[in-house]
Amino acid sequence: xxxxxxxxxxxxxxxxxxxxxxxxxxxxxxxxxxxxxxxxxxxxxxxxxxxxxxxxxxxxxxxxxxxxxxxxxxxxxxxxxxxxxxxxxxxxxxxxxxxxxxxxxxxxxxxxxxxxxxxxxxxxxxxxxxxxxxxxxxxxxxxxxxxxxxxxxxxxxxxxxxxxxxxxxxxxxxxxxxxxxxxxxxxxxxxxxxxxxxxxxxxxxxxxxxxxxxxxxxxxxxx
Amino acid sequence: xxxxxxxxxxxxxxxxxxxxxxxxxxxxxxxxxxxxxxxxxxxxxxxxxxxxxxxxxxxxxxxxxxxxxxxxxxxxxxxxxxxxxxxxxxxxxxxxxxxxxxxxxxxxxxxxxxxxxxxxxxxxxxxxxxxxxxxxxxxxxxxxxxxxxxxxxxxxxxxxxxxxxxxxxxxxxxxxxxxxxxxxxxxxxxxxxxxxxxxxxxxxxxxxxxxxxxxxxxxxxxxxxxxxxxxxxxxxxxxxxxxxxxxxxxx
Ligand code: HEM
Ligand code: SF4
Ligand code: FES
Numbered sequence: 001x002x003x004x005x006x007x008x009x010x011x012x013x014x015x016x017x018x019x020x021x022x023x024x025x026x027x028x029x030x031x032x033x034x035x036x037x038x039x040x041x042x043x044x045x046x047x048x049x050x051x052x053x054x055x056x057x058x059x060x061x062x063x064x065x066x067x068x069x070x071x072x073x074x075x076x077x078x079x080x081x082x083x084x085x086x087x088x089x090x091x092x093x094x095x096x097x098x099x100x101x102x103x104x105x106x107x108x109x110x111x112x113x114x115x116x117x118x119x120x121x122x123x124x125x126x127x128x129x130x131x132x133x134x135x136x137x138x139x140x141x142x143x144x145x146x147x148x149x150x151x152x153x154x155x156x157x158x159x160x161x162x163x164x165x166x167x168x169x170x171x172x173x174x175x176x177x178x179x180x181x182x183x184x185x186x187x188x189x190x191x192x193x194x195x196x197x198x199x200x201x202x203x204x205x206x207x208x209x210x211x212x213x214x215x216x217x218x219x220x221x222x223x
Numbered sequence: 224x225x226x227x228x229x230x231x232x233x234x235x236x237x238x239x240x241x242x243x244x245x246x247x248x249x250x251x252x253x254x255x256x257x258x259x260x261x262x263x264x265x266x267x268x269x270x271x272x273x274x275x276x277x278x279x280x281x282x283x284x285x286x287x288x289x290x291x292x293x294x295x296x297x298x299x300x301x302x303x304x305x306x307x308x309x310x311x312x313x314x315x316x317x318x319x320x321x322x323x324x325x326x327x328x329x330x331x332x333x334x335x336x337x338x339x340x341x342x343x344x345x346x347x348x349x350x351x352x353x354x355x356x357x358x359x360x361x362x363x364x365x366x367x368x369x370x371x372x373x374x375x376x377x378x379x380x381x382x383x384x385x386x387x388x389x390x391x392x393x394x395x396x397x398x399x400x401x402x403x404x405x406x407x408x409x410x411x412x413x414x415x416x417x418x419x420x421x422x423x424x425x426x427x428x429x430x431x432x433x434x435x436x437x438x439x440x441x442x443x444x445x446x447x448x449x450x451x452x453x454x455x456x457x458x459x460x461x462x463x464x465x466x467x468x469x470x471x472x473x474x
Contacts, residue, residue, distance in 0.1 A: 094446075098446045182443045182464070
């Protein structure tokens with residue numbers, strides 16, 4: 001199967017799964033920003049995306065996207081280490097114009113993944129999971145997302161943790177988005193610098209929307 | 224203005240492919256800053272021979288930047304610190320008096336060391352043999368102007384064709400990927416009418432060979448382009464991806 005056996009096929013899956021995750025983040029961040037504008041509106045969205053079949057289907061698809069992206073990331077990284085060989089260069093200097101992020105996508109991905117587990121525990125476990133199983137896993141009603149957000153971010157430590165997490169994700173995306181387009185072949189000499197600008201804009205918008213929430217609570221507006 | 228400098232050289236010595244190698248340190252005095260890096264290596268070897276020591280094995284041929292043989296990783300860069308040149312075009316004026324210069328062979332699983340600084344770059348030849356050519360159909364000679372080629376395409380093809388197969392791209396890549404080389408070889412033919420005919424088939428064959436030989440997966444770091452002595456652009460990699468993916472989806 002060429003999507004597993006060939007390097008460009010593997011990159012194709014990597015970029016498609018990556019773009020899928022970016023599209024999800026765009027949706028997720030637009031949804032989150034509502035909690036600042038109108039907590040009751042936010043709760044309406046939470047109610048809408050509870051234990052319904054479409055929300056569960058969406059979550060499963062999303063989980064599959066993550067699993068594929070991570071499995072391919074592991075496989076690619078393992079192969080690349082093998083291709084590099086057992087002997088390392090004694091002296092190796094970085095070149096001008098090579099982004100640090102592009103050389104550290106796996107590490108950034110791992111950081112994103114680590115915090116993701118915490119994030120799922122903070123919200124998903126107490127909301128959708130609680131609704132699905134009927135268990136009472138948190139202190140508020142499962143659809144009362146706004147209260148969960150407020151409770152979590154009343155602790156400045158959590159605000160800082162989320163800001164650090166989002167920074168790592170931002171770094172992953174500034175390279176990831178243009179790299180995904182390049183991997184799909186949607187690039188040329190004229191578009192190369194433009195695609196990089198587009199990637200920076202997209203990732204910055206997504207991350208700013210997410211980050212505005214912990215910052216909002218950190219500055220005391222949501223109290 | 225000619226000047227001379229004294230340098231210390233830390234050079235990788237390895238007696239054979241399976242033997243464990245190590246760095247040896249040599250002192251070389253009165254090196255003319257006008258000499259090339261390979262001329263400096265010749266002088267060092269002369270000195271070693273006079274001391275009845277084994278000279279350092281290294282690859283070289285044209286000594287004018289067109290054959291791609293002079294594979295040396297110098298002070299952390301393939302072909303040394305200067306940009307857009309090969310080792311044979313590197314001048315000693317790029318180094319300071321008293322400087323320690325570290326010289327290593329290409330280190331990539333697909334380019335095994337043969338001896339000292341010499342590596343087997345045969346993997347690139349095998350990729351070319353897999354499809355980097357145009358099958359010749361002899362027949363009448365068509366009129367030169369019958370098939371117009373745009374200036375943009377002609378320039379892109381020529382830029383890709385400037386690749387000399389030196390291996391610096393895979394040597395510097397953190398993923399040991401040969402994509403820049405393969406992309407250049409696929410592009411130089413795919414952009415012109417003679418090569419266009421077999422373009423899809425060629426992309427599939429060359430990529431399959433590249434993967435089989437154990438080169439890594441490209442993560443678009445761009446280190447290859449930064450170190451390529453011919454400044455081949457990674458936009459050719461996008462073309463290779465495009466050629467390969469569309470060929471696979473057509474199947
Ligand atoms: C959860 C753990 C994650 C890991 C371990 C991980 C790891 C990686 C790795 C190793 C690459 C390859 C580098 C490259 O191809 O340029 C990559 C690419 C990418 N990742 Fe992730 N990532 C993770 C999460 C995410 C998330 C959450 C997103 C987006 C929402 C994302 C988006 C992307 C994109 C767009 C690419 C570019 C694909 C390409 O260049 O072909 N990743 N990731
Ligand atoms: S693409 Fe550049 S670095 Fe790679 S083999 Fe060709 S000339 Fe050398
Ligand atoms: S010896 Fe031919 S390119 Fe350097």
